Amino acid sequence: MKDRNHLGNIGLIHQVNIIENGLIDIPMLQVLQPDGSVHSKADLPEITEHCALKILHTMQYIRLLDERMVAAQRQGRISFYLACTGEEASTIGSAAALEPQDMIMSQYREQGALAYRGFTTKEFMDQMFSNQNELNKGRQMPIHYGSKALNFMTISSPLGTQIPQASGYAYGQKMAGLDAVTICYFGEGAASEGDFHAGVNMAAVLDCPAIFFCRNNGYAISTPSEEQFAGDGIASRGIGYGVRTIRVDGNDVLAVYSATQAARKIALEHQCPVLIEAMTYRLAAHSTSDDPTGYRSKDEEERWRLKDPVLRFKTWIDAKGWLNKEQNLEFIEQTRQEILKELKLAEQVPICPIEQIIEDVYDTPPWHLKAQLAELKTHIKKYPEAYPKTSGRL
Template sequence: MKDRNHLSDIGLAHNVEIISNGLLDIPMLQMLQSDGTAHSDSELPELDQQTCEKILKTMHYIRVLDERMIGAQRQGRISFYLACSGEEAAAIGSAAALSDNDMIMSQYREQGALAYRGYTTKQFMDQMFSNQNDPNKGRQMPIHYGDKALNFMTISSPLGTQIPQAAGHAYGQKMAGLDAITVCYFGEGAASEGDFHAGLNMAAVLKCPVVFICRNNGYAISTPSEEQFAGDGIASRGIGYGVKTIRVDGNDVLAVYAATKRAREIAIEEKCPVLIEAMTYRLAAHSTSDDPTGYRSKEEEARWRLKDPVMRFEKWLDSKGWFDEEAIKAFVEASRQEVLESLKTAEKVPVAKVEQIIEDVYDTPPWHLKEQLENLKQHINLYPDAYPKTARRDSND
């Protein structure tokens, strides 16, 4: 894989190289080296100090959130969690390049994009504890966030469902004449789902202003990329569908920002889709249900820690005189206290009422849903020790 430091040099659908074995050799946009120094000929994006500080603080906040919530899951306080450690630049760097009016359709590792838009610690906690303050009314697993005010579509568990949905939503934006796009995140494992192919083809044919962002972290849970596909990553598929495509170093926040900003401009101006493949690595397990020691080595993880996106960005900021180590340490400690206090508060709030499980499907719940609800209440009363006291109380109402 070849690196390029200019967006004009990388493959936007038509600009690719053919090598001797007939495969596409798609270059990768990179601006910061692993040690945080910029390539001498890089055309760095115009980012002010305030924006850079917001990006860095969001990165650190998400690492704190991940650390605390993995601990909470291990203690049995929540049932499930997915960390994005190592992939912060891909989510947060891209979110920083968007307009607040752009719709985000996420997979499940983009909590950084949501935090960048202003999702609060309280909102994170209420959702993960499925309490009565959860806007999803307790009907989603932890980390399945959604917020209408922030234009962040509620996350779904099935892989890839958001991809054709994003194409359809972007088509609606186009028909409405909106100066906005839809951004769709997913992993390279989800790109093996049929929804990926249907969604990209639909977006290409209908010329939908959607930016697809694939986080290629090398593994679909425990399945390495070489066991998933033989082609040149996911970028080559975009080109095959006639979608303008950018491959970027997903651990380089400046490159991700620049790629997303350019992709958004193309989607708006040309009314067409763009695919970004962010080459990155997850330093954490796939989820709290996963043990990565069974399929990858400590040596591999150590090599990728040298490419840590947070450390790389800090070194670049320091070179500009924009990095205050003591201020960041104070921010991290304050974030840790905020997360811990919000966690303790959220877990004391009663769980969402069981009656709410049949709301928001029909205007008036039909007989069969009411019947199922009664059956559920009877089940809860039959096994009272398996359910929270608040659920048992509601089932007797």
């Protein structure tokens, strides 16, 4: 049996609860109460005014982006969108605790982490409109972001695939002797995929410096967590695989920030994985293709609105004397105008020429890809009304 003595309390920061094998009770780290005040027994993490304001502004930015892009989808301007509303503290608070060299592997609702790293409004819009300025040449569906420059791995649609990939990437970081970890985001629904078990077990056995970050928002689309599993959330699974585990209030950005700082420190010092389960709630629909009124009540939603992560953190910053309310209102208005401006610009940019669809696979496109391209062109010419942005350029 491999020596697991490193599963003790080394690296314990503040009230981060590092769980060892055999424990049944899984406590939850909290720093801020829903009203924005500090819990009486909580230790505040070390955070600068600059960092705190950047986190708040990113949270506000993402909420405005979500609002505008859901409306854009309803107007038929984009085909699909996934909002982060209600989960901003989980994604942005964790990203703020990382270093730029750390790799982020996302599921699909982590646009806040990408924005915190510097992804611009123009880059968001180019991706969602799949135009020729998009970093991946418009070949991904909307919200499948990626940025090599920001160490943000391109999102793929199948649930859970990024989990074993994160283990492998973190193992590579370890073998290269890098001062870096890989963080992998996923929902509690994705933790029901086989890739979760394979990936977490791989990281545990090979001692990979990976942070597995589960956003437990209570629903796998329309399926509530109590119908997904009988165990105690996802944290208990980390314990079962011999992985150091932290459960945190996912609507408390300071708790998330503190937990992720601790996880990164432990992952690097001991070259081992850490699992974080952030207990949060998805206030928005699962996606623009979803209607949550069919599976949850308005009363339930309103109870969680009282725990709004943005308002909670803003209240704490204001109490610290770090918030200039006039400047903050100006920031919100400028951001709203910037989003609208870049949206209008991006939807006017053409998509890539259809010939490019067979590039970047082989040095020279082989005969069978050329044949498929010819068939595609024939199909588009036959049904031009179905491809208005493409057919006119064939």
